[in-house]
Amino acid sequence: MSFKASYATAAIASAGVIGGAYAAYHLYNKLQKPKLPEEWTQVGTLKNIYVYPIKSCGPVILNSVECTLLGLKSGWLRDRVLMVVDDKYNFVTARVYPDLLLVKPSVNNSILTLKHPDMETLSVNLAEVAALQSPKIASVWQVQVPVYDCGGEAAEWFSKVLGKPTSTMRLVYYASQNCRSLRGANSMYKFTKNDTGALSDEVSFNLLNEASVDDLNNRLKDCNASHSRFRPNFVLDGAQPYDEDNWKFVKIGENVFEVIKPCTRCVLTTIDPETGLRDVKAEPLETLKSYRQIQYPDGHKNEGNSPRMGLQMSLRSPPGGTISLNDPIYVA
Known part of the structure; x- marks a missing residue:
């Protein structure tokens, strides 16, 4: 075989390998992306939108907001x-x-x-x-x-x-346009590199069902827990208490989110965001612990003794979509 023929054969083989690798790469990416639901059920409407520009500081209340991979955005205001x-x-x-x-x-x-x-x-x-x-x-x-x-x-x-x-x-x-890395993500939950936001604890979006907070307040004796104690991005009005435990996807307007995990709660919920004072009985956390612990199939407490309230979600529709107050909220 001549040098030119050998070179051509090698080039064709290389092209086949590269093409196969390219196809495999795109197949892999396709398989990594969740299949989005085709049927949705409306469960309520969007009552509140909150953006927290500084981690652990107060919120900014908005009427509409843009969704990005790093979280909610309105101009220079970002979550x-x-x-x-x-x-x-x-x-x-x-x-x-x-x-x-x-x-x-x-x-x-x-x-x-x-x-x-x-x-x-x-x-x-x-x-x-x-x-x-x-x-x-x-x-x-x-x-x-x-x-x-x-x-x-x-x-x-x-x-x-x-x-x-x-x-x-x-x-x-x-100082980055990319989501940060996540330390030791729980193996039970499927995080991707685009789920973790900027400086949030785990993921970019948090939704709270107001009916679940109302049910919690009916169980509390000496304090009242407003939804602001749970620092959500979105507050849902119209659903039944704890319906969110069964949702895999949430759609707000035309923006689709995948539920990555339940939001587990810590001592931050025991501090009144209006006064900065801690509840002496560690409420509402202690009451939440009495009935909202996560039950895992293997009996292992992957989240320790942290009870659940709300959903941690990641964006699955293209970034740049807008969400506004009173948008319908659908689930699947």
């Missing part, structure tokens, strides 16, 4: 793209520092405004932070994430809020 860290760039939350819940952020164009009952108002230009700062490495649940430091004024402001020495608490801004 959980900022957080407070200590001097070693480890994240801190309201679980330890309840005063964070009293911080009320707002975003106008690229200007983040911070308010707290005991502090003067502070503004931070996020566009300048992103343009002028070099990324640093911070830690969220032992996962390293790239962040921009929001500067000395913000550090001094949050240090005073939390009663710490000057500039030992700092505000940082997520």
Whole structure:
């Protein structure tokens, strides 16, 4: 066989291998994507939309919002793209520092405004932070994430809020367009690389059924648990209590979400978001534990003793869709 013939044969073989690999790759991707339902049942409507620009701080209430892989978005306002860290760039939350819940952020164009009952108002230009700062490495649940430091004024402001020495608490801004990695995802749940959002604990979207919260309140004796204690993105009105336990997919308007896992609850629910005070009887968490523990087939408590309330969801329709108040909510 001539050199040209051998070369042509090798090229054809290589092309076959590459083509086969390409086809296999796309088949793999296709198999990884869940098959979306064709039939839906309406269960209610969307009552509230919340975006939390700073992890563990107060929400911004919206009438409409855009869905992205990183979470909810309205211009420069994005869900959980900022957080407070200590001097070693480890994240801190309201679980330890309840005063964070009293911080009320707002975003106008690229200007983040911070308010707290005991502090003067502070503004931070996020566009300048992103343009002028070099990324640093911070830690969220032992996962390293790239962040921009929001500067000395913000550090001094949050240090005073939390009663710490000057500039030992700092505000940082997520420095990536990709979802962060997730530490040790539970093998029972199927997370993809596009599910974990920016600085959220697990996934990009959280839905709460108001009827389930109402049922919880009927069981509570000495306190009332508003849905704000559960820090949802979406609040559903019109469903039956705990119907959400059986849903695999949720559609809000034309936006489709896959339910990745139930949302398990921690001590953050025992802190009143309006006052920053902890409930002395650890309610409503203790009552939730009495009847909302997850029962696994093997009897193993994969989530410890954390009870469930709400759904953790990931976007499965194309990003860029809009969600508005009173949109119908369907499930499958």
